[in-house]
Amino acid sequence: MTEHQARLENLKAHILEELDLLKDQADPVALDQPCIGRVARIDAIQQNEMAKSNLRYFQSQLNEVNAALQRLEDEEYGFCEECGVDIPDARLAIKPEVRFCVGCQEGHESL
Ligand SMILES: [Zn+2]
Incomplete structure (x- = not known):
């Protein structure tokens, strides 16, 4: 695993x-x-x-x-669903279920 x-x-x-x-x-x-x-x-x-x-x-x-x-x-x-960038391990450690990188996540939350 x-x-x-x-x-x-x-x-x-x-x-x-x-x-x-x-x-x-x-x-x-x-x-x-x-x-x-x-x-x-x-x-x-x-x-x-x-x-x-x-x-x-x-x-x-x-x-x-x-x-x-x-x-x-x-x-x-581990890839952003929006822009395809590698999501950093530090981010995945905190929120392992995230779909987006920090930049794209902000875009989604401000919608
Ligand atoms: Zn992204």
Whole structure:
């Protein structure tokens, strides 16, 4: 296993763990319990909303990691999808699932 692959597999395992925890918290059925008081219920709703947005975040992260693993398999990993430049290792170490170099990423985020 290459270093890149190990990083991505680690990240994926972490994301799957988070998703597993969040699935329960994002489950709206838990809010229907009659024993919850009003304040606790509002709390629970807020937590539920947060869990749902975290869930969406980690799900899209998981897609990115899976896409990166696919690129690794296709030997296209580590290149910017926009301009084709080599993405520096330092950047890949922090965000192993990135698709773009720093310059192109900025372009995408400002859209
Ligand atoms: Zn680029």
